Amino acid sequence: MRSGLIAVENALGPFNAVDMKYVLCPQELLVLYSVFTSRLSALLVENPDAQVDFFALPPWPYIAPVPSLLMDNSDYVNLVGGNIMCGNDGPAYPPQYGMYRGFGVLNICHANFIESMTPTPEHLLFAFFGFNASHCLLSSDILYLCYLDANASDPCHI
Numbered sequence: 683m684r685s686g687l688i689a690v691e692n693a694l695g696p697f698n699a700v701d702m703k704y705v706l707c708p709q710e711l712l713v714l715y716s717v718f719t720s721r722l723s724a725l726l727v728e729n730p731d732a733q734v735d736f737f738a739l740p741p742w743p744y745i746a747p748v749p750s751l752l753m754d755n756s757d758y759v760n761l762v763g764g765n766i767m768c769g770n771d772g773p774a775y776p777p778q779y780g781m782y783r784g785f786g787v788l789n790i791c792h793a794n795f796i797e798s799m800t801p802t803p804e805h806l807l808f809a810f811f812g813f814n815a816s817h818c819l820l821s822s823d824i825l826y827l828c829y830l831d832a833n834a835s836d837p838c839h840i
Contacts, residue, residue: 746780746832780832
């Protein structure tokens with residue numbers, strides 16, 4: 683057996699059963715997102731200048747987030763695996779390429795898939811809106827967020 687599977691079996695027992703709990707999104711956040719999307723839609727319908735600016739936003743095909751601890755030490759750290767059920771059947775790689783996808787139906791052993799998100803312009807605006815609600819959003823913040831994206835390209839260059 684591969685070392686990852688052995689570690690899981692030792693922790694969980696021979697049936698590899700994991701109890702999971704689904705955590706609902708807080709109601710306040712759902713309301714905030716609903717208000718945000720409805721007001722964004724109204725703004726884009728009512729204001730032609732805002733519509734032009736919105737559709738001029740550069741596409742961001744996908745984001746591959748990597749924790750800062752790994753990115754800051756990428757000269758010394760190599761990542762192995764991602765799927766604990768597969769063990770170490772993939773080559774080591776530096777974190778600048780993203781994180782391998784963990785255990786799940788979208789991942790198979792002996793193949794590497796990068797964990798990523800595909801945001802829409804609305805998603806990115808909501809994320810910046812939320813960040814700016816609790817911090818003062820600076821251009822240096824955007825550059826740092828881009829630094830943590832293993833796939834950062836032209837949209838990150840300001």
